[in-house]
Amino acid sequence: MNRYVARRVALALLVVAGVVALTFVIARVVPGDPAASWAGPHASRAEIARVRHELDLDQPVPVQIGRYFTGILEGDWGTSIHTHQPVLSDLMDRAPASIELVTAALLFSLAVGIPLGLASAKWSSSAADGAIRVGAVLGVSMPAFWLALILQLVFFQRLHLLPVAGQYDPNLDYTHPLTQYTRMVVVDAAITANWTVLRSAAAHLVLPALVIASYPLGVITRMVRATVLDTVGEDHVRMVRSLGFPERSVFGRFALKLALNPVIAVVALVFAYSLANTFLVEAIFDWPGLGSYAADSISSLDTPAIVGVTLFIAVVYVLANLAVDLIQARLDPRIALR
Amino acid sequence: MNRSPGPKIEVRDLAIAFGDREVVHLDRLELGQGEILGLAGESGSGKSMTALAILGLAPTVGARVSGTILFEGRDLMGLSERELRDVRGRRIAMIFQGPVASFNPVFRVGNLFVRTLVLHGAASKLEARERAEEALRGVLLPPSLLARYPHQLSGGQAQRVAIALALALRSEVLLADEPTSALDVTVQAEILELIRRLRDVRGMSVLFISHDLAVVSELCDRIAVMRAGRTVEQGPARDLLSAPAEDYTKALVAAVPKVGLARPAQ
Amino acid sequence: MIDEAFAPPQPRRLAVVVEGMRRNPLLATGAALSLVIVLAGALAPVLAPHPADAYVATHPTQTLLQPSGLHPFGTDQLGRDLLTRVLFGARISPVIAFFVLLISCVVGIPLGLAAGYFGGLIDDVLMRITDVFLAFPALLLALAFAAVLTPSIGNTTLAIALTWWPWYTRLIRGQAASVAGRQYIEAARALGVSHRRILLRHVLPNSITPLIVQVSLDVSAVILTASALSFLGLGAQDPTPDWGLMVSQGQSYFTTQWWLVTFPGAAILLTAVAFNMLGDGLRDVLDPRRVPVR
Numbered sequence: 001m002n003r004y005v006a007r008r009v010a011l012a013l014l015v016v017a018g019v020v021a022l023t024f025v026i027a028r029v030v031p032g033d034p035a036a037s038w039a040g041p042h043a044s045r046a047e048i049a050r051v052r053h054e055l056d057l058d059q060p061v062p063v064q065i066g067r068y069f070t071g072i073l074e075g076d077w078g079t080s081i082h083t084h085q086p087v088l089s090d091l092m093d094r095a096p097a098s099i100e101l102v103t104a105a106l107l108f109s110l111a112v113g114i115p116l117g118l119a120s121a122k123w124s125s126s127a128a129d130g131a132i133r134v135g136a137v138l139g140v141s142m143p144a145f146w147l148a149l150i151l152q153l154v155f156f157q158r159l160h161l162l163p164v165a166g167q168y169d170p171n172l173d174y175t176h177p178l179t180q181y182t183r184m185v186v187v188d189a190a191i192t193a194n195w196t197v198l199r200s201a202a203a204h205l206v207l208p209a210l211v212i213a214s215y216p217l218g219v220i221t222r223m224v225r226a227t228v229l230d231t232v233g234e235d236h237v238r239m240v241r242s243l244g245f246p247e248r249s250v251f252g253r254f255a256l257k258l259a260l261n262p263v264i265a266v267v268a269l270v271f272a273y274s275l276a277n278t279f280l281v282e283a284i285f286d287w288p289g290l291g292s293y294a295a296d297s298i299s300s301l302d303t304p305a306i307v308g309v310t311l312f313i314a315v316v317y318v319l320a321n322l323a324v325d326l327i328q329a330r331l332d333p334r335i336a337l338r
Numbered sequence: 339m340n341r342s343p344g345p346k347i348e349v350r351d352l353a354i355a356f357g358d359r360e361v362v363h364l365d366r367l368e369l370g371q372g373e374i375l376g377l378a379g380e381s382g383s384g385k386s387m388t389a390l391a392i393l394g395l396a397p398t399v400g401a402r403v404s405g406t407i408l409f410e411g412r413d414l415m416g417l418s419e420r421e422l423r424d425v426r427g428r429r430i431a432m433i434f435q436g437p438v439a440s441f442n443p444v445f446r447v448g449n450l451f452v453r454t455l456v457l458h459g460a461a462s463k464l465e466a467r468e469r470a471e472e473a474l475r476g477v478l479l480p481p482s483l484l485a486r487y488p489h490q491l492s493g494g495q496a497q498r499v500a501i502a503l504a505l506a507l508r509s510e511v512l513l514a515d516e517p518t519s520a521l522d523v524t525v526q527a528e529i530l531e532l533i534r535r536l537r538d539v540r541g542m543s544v545l546f547i548s549h550d551l552a553v554v555s556e557l558c559d560r561i562a563v564m565r566a567g568r569t570v571e572q573g574p575a576r577d578l579l580s581a582p583a584e585d586y587t588k589a590l591v592a593a594v595p596k597v598g599l600a601r602p603a604q
Numbered sequence: 605m606i607d608e609a610f611a612p613p614q615p616r617r618l619a620v621v622v623e624g625m626r627r628n629p630l631l632a633t634g635a636a637l638s639l640v641i642v643l644a645g646a647l648a649p650v651l652a653p654h655p656a657d658a659y660v661a662t663h664p665t666q667t668l669l670q671p672s673g674l675h676p677f678g679t680d681q682l683g684r685d686l687l688t689r690v691l692f693g694a695r696i697s698p699v700i701a702f703f704v705l706l707i708s709c710v711v712g713i714p715l716g717l718a719a720g721y722f723g724g725l726i727d728d729v730l731m732r733i734t735d736v737f738l739a740f741p742a743l744l745l746a747l748a749f750a751a752v753l754t755p756s757i758g759n760t761t762l763a764i765a766l767t768w769w770p771w772y773t774r775l776i777r778g779q780a781a782s783v784a785g786r787q788y789i790e791a792a793r794a795l796g797v798s799h800r801r802i803l804l805r806h807v808l809p810n811s812i813t814p815l816i817v818q819v820s821l822d823v824s825a826v827i828l829t830a831s832a833l834s835f836l837g838l839g840a841q842d843p844t845p846d847w848g849l850m851v852s853q854g855q856s857y858f859t860t861q862w863w864l865v866t867f868p869g870a871a872i873l874l875t876a877v878a879f880n881m882l883g884d885g886l887r888d889v890l891d892p893r894r895v896p897v898r
Contacts, residue, residue, distance in 0.1 A: 011735070018736035137884075141876030143828055145835045146851055146869030149858055157859050235434060236442040242393055243454050243503070244426035253453075257444050276743030280832060298747075310748065314739045 004329060012322045019314040020072070024065050024307060068307075077311070078304030082297065087308035090293065095312070096183035097167060098282070098289030102274050104186075104205055105212035106267065113217045114256075114263065117224025122251050124229060132221060139218025144277040148211045148284045155207060165286040168201040208285045212277050216270040223266045227259035261328055268324040272317060344411060346371045346511060346543040347392065347430075352405035354387050354396055354567075361401070362387050362567040369511070374537055374544040376558030376575065378551050378590065384567040385547045389513045392545075393430060394422040409511075428458045431504035435516035437496035441488035447499055448484030451506060458507060473506035474499070477532060494525035501532060505540070512536065512544045518553060530557050552594045555579050563587050617813070617890065624889030631885025637878035645694030652688035659692075659843045668861050678863040681853070686863060689845035690871050696846050697875060700761050701826040705819050707765035712772025713815075717803055719773065720780025727777070734770035742767045743829050750838040757846070760839040764829055768822070775818055779811035813890050821883035824876040831872050847872045 071078065077088040120132040155162040163169070167185050172178070176196045181188050186205060189198035228251065231237060240254050282291030290309060297305035345368040354362035362384035369375045377385045390396045394414060396403045407414040414425065434440045441447060448470060455466035471481035477498040488496060497517055504512050514533065518526040534557065536542040548554050554561055555575060562572035563586065571584045582588045625632045649655050653675075657663075663683030671678040677686035719730040737745065742764075749763035783789065784807060792802055833839040834848030842849065847868040854864025 014732065015735045015739050018732065019739050022736055137877055137880055138873070141824055141828070141873055141880050143831055143848075143851075143869055143872045143876070145832060145848075146865065146872060149851070149855065149865050150869070153858060153862060153865075235436060235439045238395070238398075239432075239434060239440040239500075240442065240450075241395055241398060242426055242432040243507075244423040244428060244457060245454075246423060254442050254445070258442060261444070272741035273743070276741040276832075279744065279747070280835070283836075306748075310740075310744075313741075313744060317741065318739050 005326060008322055008325050012318045015318055016311075016315055017069075019318075020069065020307075020311055021065055024068065072311070077308045080297070080302055080305040080308075082300045082302040082305060087304050090305065091290070091308055091312050093183075094288060094290050094293045097185075097287060098278055098291060100184040100186060101205070101208055101212065101281070101287060101289060102271070102278055104209040105274060106216060106271070108209060109213045109216035109220055109270075110263075110267075113220030114224055116217075117221045117259075118228060118251055118256065120221065120225040121228035121232070121255075122247075124225075133225070136218040136221040136225075139214040140222070142214045142218075144211055144214070145280045145284060147214060148208070148281055151207050151211060152284070162207050163200075163204050164207060166204060167288060168197055168204050172197050172200055208281045208287055211281050212274050215273055215277065216267070219266055219270050220263055223263055224259050227262050228255045231255045231258050264324055264327050268321050271320050275313060275317065345369060345408075346373075346410065347545070348406075348408040349388070349392070350406040350408070352388065352391060352407065353403070354384070354391055355402050356400060360567065362391070364388065364405070364567075364569055367562055367569065367572070369543050369545050370560075371543055372537060372541045373560060374533070374546055374558045376554035376561040377545060377547045377564060378549070378554045378561055379564035379570075380549055382566075383564040385564050386515050388564075389432065389515050389545060389547060392513060393426050393432060394419075424458075427454060427503075427507050427509065429509055430511040430513060431507060431509035432513040432515065433497065433500040433504070433517050436520045437493055437500050437517070438488050438491060440500060441496065443488055445487075446484070447486055447488060447491070451484060451503060454503065455506060469506045470502075473502040476505050477502045492525075493521045494528060497521065497525075497529055498532065501529075501536070504542075505536070510542060512542050513547070514544060515547045516549070517546075519548065519550065526553070533557065551590050555594070563590065617816075621886065621889060624885070628885050628889055630881055631889055634878055634881025634883070634885045637874075638882045641694055641875050641878055642698055644691055645696075645698060648688075648691040648695055652685075652691045654685040654688045655692075657684035657688045658845055661843075668857065668864075670861075671863055677867045678861070680850070680864055681857060686850075686867055689850060690847070690867055692845040693847045693850070693868065693871060694875070696757065696840065696844065697827045697830060697872070698823070700757065700764075700830045701823045703761050704765045704768055704826045704830075705822055707761075708768040708772045709815075709819070711765075712769040713776050713808075715769075716773040716776025717780050717807060717811075720777035720782075721784045721799075721803060721807055723781065723784070727781075730773065731777070734773050737767065737770040738774070740767070742825075743832055746829055746833060747836070747838065750833055755838050755841055757840045757844065760830055760833050763833070763838075764826060768826070771822075772815075772818070775814060776811050779814060780807050783807045783810045817883060817887040817890060820879060820886050823879040824883070827872065827879070828876055 068078070075088060077086065077091070079085065080087050080090055083090055116132050116136075120129045123129050152164045156164040176194055178185065178188055178194055178197050179192050181191060185201040186198065189195070189201055232255065237250060237255065240250055245254070278289065279291040279294065281287065282289045283295055286292075290312070294306070294309045296302075297309060347367075347369040349364055349367040352362060352364040352367075353360060367375075367377075367388070377388065379385055387396060387401065390399070391401075391403050392407055392409075392414065394417070403415070405415065409425065409430065414422065417425070441450065448467070451470035451473075452460075452463050452466040455469055456463065460466040460469065467484075470484055474481045474483060479495060479498050479502065483491065483495065483499065491499065500517075501512075512533070517533075518529050521529065530553065533544055533546070537544055546554060546558055558575050560573065561575045561578045563570045563578070563584070565586055571578060571582065571587045578587065579591055582591050621631075625635060644651060648658070652658065661682065661684050663679070666675075666679050666683035667681055669675055669679040669683075675685050675687065677690060680686055680689070715730055719727040740748075745767040746760075746763045749766050750760055753759040753763060780803075789802060789806060792806070830839060831846075831848030831851075834846045835852045837852065840846035840849050842853070850868035851865050851872075854861070854868070858865045
């Protein structure tokens with residue numbers, strides 16, 4: 001088991017290194033002169049040249065990559081050309097908002113998707129099953145940006161039920177200022193018992209999280225249904241029934257644990273898609289996370305920032321995959337043998 | 339051991355059908371108290387379905403069942419699902435072909451034991467655990483096997499564990515559906531011996547299903563031969579094997595490789 | 605040749621699929637719906653009420669009209685009939701998907717075959733390379749590529765294809781590796797059958813079934829990714845009637861002229877649903893390992 005863990009971690013590190021190199025190459029291909037951007041529109045040629053030297057842009061690419069690697073390990077992820085702040089601190093600033101959003105979406109889809117999938121399997125071929133399956137297909141096929149706009153129209157414009165911009169009501173900064181710990185507004189508000197902000201933050205979280213949750217919800221529901229149905233014909237289900245367990249245990253306890261493994265596997269896949277959707281959703285809901293940061297960086301050709309965001313996302317994704325692999329091996333002991 | 343007067347299980351006019359296709363039609367089948375009854379026949383003769391029907395599990399594979407199944411005089415067909423669940427495992431246990439596959443692969447074997455025993459009335463997990471360990475010792479396995487996952491057990495070990503489950507539950511009847519068919523010949527002998535001991539020491543009544551007449555003849559007191567869902571012939575093993583009345587039985591007996599186990603009819 | 609004698613019989617896929625359509629409503633509905641959409645696109649010039657509005661057109665007196673008999677989907681900010689543009693949009697998305705998947709297969713399949721069949725160093729190197737690509741969510745990587753290239757349909761196709769091929773390499777590699785280990789392959793090699801023949805006659809045909817299923821499921825994913833890129837302005841440009849682009853253009857008018865966003869987006873949804881159902885249906889019918897999901 002430990003060898004398995006070690007192997008997976010080593011592979012993950014290798015992949016991250018490759019990602020950094022790839023990102024660097026891409027970023028260098030971006031047209032435009034980052035040094036000129038940094039120096040500003042009124043800089044002289046000499047100033048631009050000086051900036052170029054400071055930013056190492058006049059070195060050959062392999063050297064730049066090498067310097068970048070060592071920098072990263074020391075915690076220096078470069079400085080954003082746009083904000084003139086260290087990229088790492090920019091990322092730390094913006095990441096919690098995105099993490100909050102994606103986590104809320106994934107938790108929701110697990111909490112709703114697993115029971116729905118179970119129900120769908122248990123009452124398979126019934127009308128309820130059909131309805132759930134249709135819903136799942138819709139979730140999986142949904143264009144996130146469109147759903148976001150539609151929900152905004154319905155719940156904000158027409159029904160005036162939910163807010164659609166930002167993470168929480170900015171006026172509350174004056175009336176009920178929030179002390180930040182994790183920098184995730186919902187979590188911080190809950191910890192500090194700041195109920196006004198919590199209400200506002202939760203309300204702001206609903207729509208964007210729902211949009212991001214639509215795809216994972218569909219996938220998880222279908223996966224649970226398929227796995228449970230696959231399992232139902234198998235010998236061990238017959239045995240558990242012959243021992244006198246009621247149907248709800250047969251499904252809810254025994255089949256479920258078996259189904260969990262593929263579900264966890266799917267969460268990793270779904271996480272990737274969710275990150276991408278978060279990107280779109282943040283733009284539409286004005287959510288101050290990594291997605292909007294990345295969008296700004298791209299439009300201002302902020303290479304260090306672009307590379308930093310890419311690296312960050314890749315690392316997160318690789319770690320997520322790693323975590324999933326390890327959880328899977330824990331859940332299904334047969335895996336580590338392969 | 340108490341010997342109650344009537345048969346332990348009595349099956350009468352059992353009909354099992356899938357859609358309009360009838361797969362089993364048994365006039366009469368009796369399993370006596372403390373008896374090992376062999377149910378022999380080729381694949382598809384309906385032996386397994388009969389066993390499933392006894393436990394009321396036939397509908398879970400989509401079959402319709404009618405008839406009478408008396409367990410100590412009580413008709414199982416008339417019982418509610420809840421009452422049936424009390425009977426399953428606790429009073430009538432079943433073991434299957436391919437023992438490793440019969441266990442849920444993501445649960446440790448001991449886990450299943452404890453859950454089952456608690457389901458059927460064990461006072462606590464601790465008590466269940468103790469009974470489980472005792473049962474494993476009863477089938478000559480180290481209690482440490484309880485910590486293992488099914489794929490970490492050999493076929494023989496897994497089947498013993500399944501039998502141990504019936505032991506721990508103190509079941510009175512064991513339905514054994516081809517329990518040795520997926521096992522090596524040497525392991526097979528051990529399992530058969532174990533079943534014999536269960537009957538001798540615990541007074542368990544066993545319905546032993548197999549397509550292998552040689553195995554059946556070695557173990558069973560009485561044999562019922564099935565073909566295409568019907569009983570062709572039933573009677574005491576010795577009589578059936580030495581002087582089979584029906585042609586089909588004769589053919590089955592003649593097909594057994596003769597290593598001194600069964601003598602063909604002359 | 606004698607190596608054929610050992611090989612397991614190939615399933616007659618087309619017959620299975622046709623038969624499957626009769627029995628599996630999912631497959632039938634998905635196939636029918638997908639066909640309708642593709643036909644709608646192909647026949648758009650004929651079906652559309654105002655074909656001249658599809659690309660470049662302005663009707664200043666007819667801008668932002670509500671849906672009506674004359675314009676069932678209303679008109680956009682330039683007065684173009686929306687139904688026409690949506691219909692013409694059906695010529696774009698499926699075509700992008702087709703080319704993306706074609707490129708992915710053309711690149712991914714040979715690489716996957718090589719990796720799975722020969723194993724060893726080739727396999728390791730290729731797998732590490734695909735790992736790096738797969739370390740990114742597809743949309744984000746495509747975004748990165750697209751941001752670098754000038755926005756256009758062709759470049760979007762290229763950008764997405766660049767992120768998509770690793771999946772197919774992985775898929776084929778897995779299949780090839782499992783087939784390569786089988787005994788009849790060893791037997792064939794022992795008989796002196798060439799690598800090329802083995803790959804073409806044995807490994808590839810056995811890998812086709814999961815490939816077909818994957819491709820049909822991927823059509824939706826590619827269409828969704830392409831629309832997202834267009835929505836962000838990195839794909840098709842005006843006046844192309846790309847659905848994602850239309851949603852983006854309609855955004856600013858959305859609160860009052862809801863049809864500008866609703867209909868093109870619904871078209872994306874419908875197309876994605878259709879091909880997902882088709883893919884699911886094919887998987888149900890073609891994949892022998894799966895117990896049929898009732």
